Amino acid sequence: MRETPPGAEISLYLHIPFCRRLCWFCACRTQGTKTDAPLAPYVASVLAEAKRVRASFPDHITVRRMHLGGGTPTLPPASVMESLLGGLDRIFGLNALQEFSVEIDPVECDRERLGVLRDYGMTRASLGVQDFEPRVQAAIGREQSPEITQQVVGMLRELGIEAINFDLLYGLPFQNMSTLERTLDTVLSMNPSRLALYGYAHVPWMSKRQTVIPVEALPDPEARYGLFERARNTLLGQGYLQIGIDHFARPGDELAQAFVERRLRRSFQGYTDDRISRLVGLGSSSVSRYPQGYAQNQSSTRLYQAAVRDGGLAVSRGLALSPGDRCVAEVIEHLMCYFEVRLADLQGHGRLAHNVLSTMADKFPEAVNFRDGKLRVERWARPLVRIIAASAGATGEERQSYSAAI
Numbered sequence: 090m091r092e093t094p095p096g097a098e099i100s101l102y103l104h105i106p107f108c109r110r111l112c113w114f115c116a117c118r119t120q121g122t123k124t125d126a127p128l129a130p131y132v133a134s135v136l137a138e139a140k141r142v143r144a145s146f147p148d149h150i151t152v153r154r155m156h157l158g159g160g161t162p163t164l165p166p167a168s169v170m171e172s173l174l175g176g177l178d179r180i181f182g183l184n185a186l187q188e189f190s191v192e193i194d195p196v197e198c199d200r201e202r203l204g205v206l207r208d209y210g211m212t213r214a215s216l217g218v219q220d221f222e223p224r225v226q227a228a229i230g231r232e233q234s235p236e237i238t239q240q241v242v243g244m245l246r247e248l249g250i251e252a253i254n255f256d257l258l259y260g261l262p263f264q265n266m267s268t269l270e271r272t273l274d275t276v277l278s279m280n281p282s283r284l285a286l287y288g289y290a291h292v293p294w295m296s297k298r299q300t301v302i303p304v305e306a307l308p309d310p311e312a313r314y315g316l317f318e319r320a321r322n323t324l325l326g327q328g329y330l331q332i333g334i335d336h337f338a339r340p341g342d343e344l345a346q347a348f349v350e351r352r353l354r355r356s357f358q359g360y361t362d363d364r365i366s367r368l369v370g371l372g373s374s375s376v377s378r379y380p381q382g383y384a385q386n387q388s389s390t391r392l393y394q395a396a397v398r399d400g401g402l403a404v405s406r407g408l409a410l411s412p413g414d415r416c417v418a419e420v421i422e423h424l425m426c427y428f429e430v431r432l433a434d435l436q437g438h439g440r441l442a443h444n445v446l447s448t449m450a451d452k453f454p455e456a457v458n459f460r461d462g463k464l465r466v467e468r469w470a471r472p473l474v475r476i477i478a479a480s481a482g483a484t485g486e487e488r489q490s491y492s493a494a495i
């Protein structure tokens with residue numbers, strides 16, 4: 090932070106770990122709360138942390154992007170949300186925001202809370218949908234009707250927010266081609282500008298509540314592949330562009346534009362057009378990224394709040410990036426965005442870049458082709474790009490990913 094030059098631009102990420110419901114399929118770091126009691130004290134901790142972090146930056150910095158993630162960031166009541174955003178505005182200044190995105194659980198938000206978010210500049214909403222089929226929803230412990238989802242989409246549009254993402258999952262219990270098509274029909278009738286189509290990661294050793302998911306009803310790898318391909322073809326047929334491995338966007342969406350103009354990035358948060366090199370993470374378990382490396386806050390909310398109360402920073406671990414790490418991270422990012430990487434993209438890494446690419450080509454002689462300064466993943470091998478990319482080195486992408494390769 091001390092190396093940040095005056096006038097630098099930063100992005101903010103704010104983590105709200107709480108959820109009212111704990112969906113059985115979910116592998117995110119969340120904690121349930123039946124009441125609103127923990128929310129105001131948590132917000133007070135985040136603001137105390139924000140003040141301390143702000144003091145270590147130069148006087149003049151500009152916040153260009155902000156993302157509220159969770160958990161369920163729309164859980165705090167409107168008054169608590171107001172004190173959070175008002176506080177951040179006083180500490181960092183939010184009037185130059187270009188993008189302010191928020192993860193929204195449609196069953197845990199209302200017009201009042203959306204209004205507060207809009208007043209502080211929300212530009213993009215990301216709605217958890219997963220699947221609309223009642224039998225699938227019952228098996229993953231998450232009920233959410235199309236009507237309630239449509240209602241929230243309507244409220245967002247009335248507030249002038251047209252940039253709407255849906256998160257969908259394939260590979261869920263009882264999903265098949267007909268249930269998938271029905272879900273896609275309903276989704277398309279709401280016309281989101283962007284869709285994430287994630288493969289369901291069944292990792293009960295990491296997420297205990299997944300033990301109630303009926304494993305015998307999970308589609309096998311071949312069926313998963315078929316589901317993804319069917320969804321992909323439907324979305325392409327409806328005019329969406331495929332972005333990287335699992336995103337789809339209308340051509341006018343910023344991510345689609347970044348993709349076409351080869352400005353697409355992939356961070357630990359997923360695909361983005363954010364090119365700002367400093368991301369400040371606030372809240373329990375949040376990750377900050379600086380040109381020198383990464384830092385992660387205490388992931389236990391209790392320990393996070395104790396650390397802030399004791400007057401220290403809440404960081405629990407850090408990772409300094411070596412030149413080799415940086416080169417490998419760039420190789421992985423290009424592959425995950427474009428299924429190819431050019432030596433010209435890796436200028437500044439010299440001979441190291443060539444070594445990383447030729448080692449990958451040797452490991453996967455059939456799946457990749459390395460010619461004329463460009464390494465390309467063959468079309469048939471694209472579903473395996475995670476495995477291929479991970480072979481570039483033990484990087485953040487590999488360590489943090491919990492999704493199955495397909």
Ligand SMILES: C[S@@+](CC[C@H](N)C(=O)[O-])C[C@H]1O[C@@H](n2cnc3c(N)ncnc32)[C@H](O)[C@@H]1O
Pocket residue numbers: 108114115116117158159160161162192193194195216217218219256257258287288289290291492
């Ligand atoms: C923080 S959650 C969503 C925000 C909000 N709490 C909601 O439920 O709508 C972020 C997304 O992670 C994805 N996700 C969660 N668990 C997953 C799993 N086991 N496998 C793949 N994706 C998962 C879901 O698509 C989910 O919408």
Ligand code: SF4
Pocket residue numbers: 107108109110111112115116117119159160161194217
């Ligand atoms: S899907 Fe959303 S609401 Fe459900 S447990 Fe995960 S973060 Fe919480």
